Amino acid sequence: MAAWARAVRGLLLDVSGVLYDSGGDGGGVPIAGSAEAVRRIKTSGLKLRFCTNETQTTREKFVKKLRGMGFDISVSEVTAPAPAACRMLKERSLRPHLLVHNDLVPEFAEVDKANPNCVVIGDAAENFTYANLNEAFRVLIGMEKPVLISLGKGRYYKETDGLKLDVGAYMKALEYACDVQAEVVGKPAKTFFESALAEMGVPAQEAIMIGDDIVNDVGGAQRCGMRALQVRTGKYRPCDENHPQVKPDAYVNNLAEAVDVILQQL
């Protein structure tokens, strides 16, 4: 019946807006049926990878929070932007000025940050102050060829107390001020999805991405040759269904419904 659900060996799940709705206080509320859906995926024999642009905390704390909400998840199952950025910084001998959330800083513990020659921007939330933006701007504008690395390019996300601007908006501010194009680590970067697929050992054609972000989850995964579903939870808005560029392989009301359909086809 559902052609999009056939011949699947692995699932990539976005986390915020799919498993849970995050709260402004760092907490959050699980989305009904999602914890059970994760358990059903794991017992089904499907490969599973959590593919998140979360940059407000270390993977360790993030996983701990999710386990506290009842999710069966471990650090080794999570693909996140900060470790990908650390690999890139080391490969290119870059020393970052960090404009990130305080709780993300430990992910960069091993990275040389003296005398910075690039800026790394994440979802810094309350750290997006006027003073901090100006400081990052001055580091960039002082370089002959500014290097800006962004941990994602999301426009906004939903917390329990409302929509919030995501890192992409602040990335655009710095791009414009410095006349530079950011290098995006995290979704929708192709290399990021490809890492997640490699970590699962599943080719793109046999994987489905499930997310609430029409551009960064759905569009990004489809450009890598995956199928992709948009859930009608999290930051989903009805007008997403008229998006001029991106059309998901299917819409589902939530993760539980997606898993129902996929498991029926196994």
Add this chain to the structure above:
Amino acid sequence: MAAWARAVRGLLLDVSGVLYDSGGDGGGVPIAGSAEAVRRIKTSGLKLRFCTNETQTTREKFVKKLRGMGFDISVSEVTAPAPAACRMLKERSLRPHLLVHNDLVPEFAEVDKANPNCVVIGDAAENFTYANLNEAFRVLIGMEKPVLISLGKGRYYKETDGLKLDVGAYMKALEYACDVQAEVVGKPAKTFFESALAEMGVPAQEAIMIGDDIVNDVGGAQRCGMRALQVRTGKYRPCDENHPQVKPDAYVNNLAEAVDVILQQL
């Protein structure tokens, strides 16, 4: 000798970076020779208009500060974005949510701000907090067709304690987050320069704009048919002289030098 200086009847002067360098505390330091240059223009018989994108204060306070630094300037000689925005808001029955500097708010005293149906963004400086950006974003994203009005689109400006992000950077953040294009009031908008010319009663071909911003002063004025000079003061940077799109009619070291040359041709 200087062909660009011939047949001039009026001058438009940018203020910050041409007359003075502004300070983070709302004060500033006059640029050497500029106060004397303004006096010489006024006694020469040339028409004069101050054409500023200043949105951190009312015109009254702005003029008072400049007079305190020794400049011969009055409110009626200043073309600024906030009054232009107020005219636009009234014409279109728009009720703004304001994301502006506290000191600019009195310029909008006569405007109905209840139940907002647009956002007006100015150079809010310390008011560009994470919370205030999110609030403006939510007003916009909640509209069927978001209306964002920006009092300028400058990338950055120079204060005595360093470069600061200008309104344009924050405008870009909201544009990206809401997938909307801002309507710019102030330089480099054509209507803004045209108002200043009309207020002087001088046609574009007989006017010269003098500014430190290669795009918003020089490029904007040239698109209106004016000649335009870039001063090597304020936010001027040597790399401006290799700008891919904009080429001033001449460079001058400062306002005093420009006035020297222009007055020699009268």
